[in-house]
Amino acid sequence: MKYGIVGSKGKMGREIMEYFSSFGDECVVEKDVDHFVERDVPQLIIDFSSPQGLKESVELCRKYNCGLIVGTTGLTDESFRLLGELSKTLPVVQSYNFSSGMSIMKEILKAFREQFKDWDCAMIEIHHSQKKDAPSGTAKMLKEVIQRDLSISSIRVGGIFGEHTVIFSNAGEVVEISHRALSRRAFSIGVRRAALFLLTKEKGFFTYEDVLKGVDKAAEELRGISELL
Incomplete structure (x- = not known):
């Protein structure tokens, strides 16, 4: 796979390049502040930069006629307008959050939110001290899943990669769901699962849940083929 990455000098950008290289994938476009390297035409662009950098990522996708993976947090309405327009053709x-465990946590909350509707609810999210946005994009995403107003406490300390805990409580007991x-x-x-998924699509707007469903569907098809054989 040949890919480009926006935010290539960031911690997540470097991690993606290291992991992808273990599969023989090649980063052919690198973009960051005052940094641009173009070695070949990418099959997709990955953006882990900032909301301000999203416009450049969209322009790169149009230039190379390739899809886009966005993991940047703090996106605005204008950001989603740009992504919506791009998804009409690519x-x-x-x-x-591209963690499979977080996707499972979302499904758990979705399944049991009605049972907790009469309980108090709050959330605590902890990230490393360099993270700029608070609450995190993941915390906002979980709040949307729960479908109620709740207090979110954001802590920025040390080098913690990400912790999210949703707390439900009544007068006599507490239930916590954490990742x-x-x-x-x-x-x-x-992100690599999303990249492989993206390469099978011509256009459209997808979430990581769509990626996981696509992977599950492919696995079911392969099981069906193996049973026939």
């Missing part, structure tokens, strides 16, 4: 995968990323590798694994 495939786009956008998520604030903790142990390294950035959890996200880079998800």
Whole structure:
């Protein structure tokens, strides 16, 4: 796979390049502040930069006629307008979190939110001290899943990759649902799954949940073929 990355000098950008290289994938376009390297034409662009850099990522996709994966947080309405326009002609995968475990947590919250509707609810999210946005994009995403107003406490300390805990409580008991990323590798694994998924699409706007469903469908088809054989 030949790919480009916007935010190539960032921690997540470097992690993605290291992980992808273990499969023989080649980063042919690197873009960051005052840095641009073009070695070949990419099959897709990966953006882990900033909301301000998204416009350049969209322009690169139009230049190379390739899809886009966006993991940047702090996106605005204008950001989603740009992505929506791009998705009319090219495939786009956008998520604030590319961890499979977080996708499972979302499904758990979706399944049980009605049972907790009469309980108090709050959220705590912890990230490294260099993270600029608060609350995190993942915290906002979880709040949308829960579908209620709740307090979000954001802590920025040390080098923590990401922890999110949703707390439900009544007068006599507490239920906590948590996810903790142990390294950035959890996200880079998800980004590569998204990349492989993206290469099968001609256009459209997709989430990481769409990616996982696509992977599950492919696995089911392969199982069906093996049973016939």
